[in-house]
Amino acid sequence: MRDVSDKLLHLVRHGEVYNPDKVLYGRIPGFRLSERGHEMAEAAALELAGSDRKIAKLFASPLERAQQSARPISSVFSLEIQTEPRIIEPTNFFEGMVNNGPDAAFKKPRYWYKFWNPxxxxxxxxxxxxxxxxxxxxxxxxxxxxxxxxxxxxxxSPIWMAHLDIVGKPLPHNPAKRRCDLSSITTFEKRGERWFEVDYRNPAAGLVDDAIDVGAV
Structure with a gap:
């Protein structure tokens, strides 16, 4: 990636979560990275280190999977992890319900009333x-x-919302079509009062194919 400026902001998604029941975990406590998720987080940290750019500050959502994903970055750059509640996962009615395959809650007619305003x-x-x-x-x-x-x-979801808003696209969208893979890095630069998206990288691409990724609806 070319050096766009002396300062960039990277939004990094957490790695794979251990979630054998394939539920939408949302803000439910206790959901941690899987072994593969830790490998993904390491891949993101190494990608940032390989960019040969100084990282001055490191923030993470208060949820455990984000804090765990920030630790390899913290270690590589010798930075304290600062908790930032404003980048937490959104609330969701379907938290704790199965969100994958034929038994997914959003496919059940009794829940369709929740989709009255997409x-x-x-x-x-x-x-x-x-x-x-x-x-x-x-x-x-x-x-x-x-x-x-x-x-x-x-x-x-928070990363994709920032992306859509910054590039000027409508916020309503199909969640299945988000370009925001596990441990991906979406990079922005602010010029004056305006944000620009300047890069997207997927350092854990080789680990994603077999991963369980239960995205929010």
Whole structure:
């Protein structure tokens, strides 16, 4: 990746979670990285280290999988992990329910009433709220960081909301078509008052094919 500026902001998704029941874990405590998830997190840390850029600050969502995914980055760059609640996973009605295969909760007619407004969406935190809080966290980190890049370890939905909002696309979307793989790195730069997306990398691509990735609806 070319050096776009002396400061970039990288949104890193956490690695695979140990989730044998394939439920939508959302904000439920106790969901940790799988063994493969730790390998993915290491891959993201090595990718950042290989970019030969200084990382000045490291933030992570308060959820355990994000904190665990931030640790290899913390180790490589000798940085403290700062917890940033504004980049947490959105709330979701389907938390704790099966979200994969024929038994997925969203396929059951008794739950279809939760889909009455996919634009909001009616099953969880409004997309606009998610985008706003993530961008606010990005703005604050950018304004308060000097002399290096910023890394924020978050989740698929918050990262994708920031992406859509920054590139000027509608926030309502098909969750199955998000370009935000496990341990991927989406990179942004702020020029004046405007954010630009400048790169997307998938350092754990070789580990993703067999991974259990139960994305939110």
């Amino acid at each position: 634009v909001r969406p009616s099953w969880g935190e409004p997309y606009r709220n998610v985008a706003a809080r993530v961008r606010e966290a990005m703005d604050d980190a950018w304004e308060n960081t000097r002399g290096g890049d910023i890394v924020m370890v978050s989740h698929q």
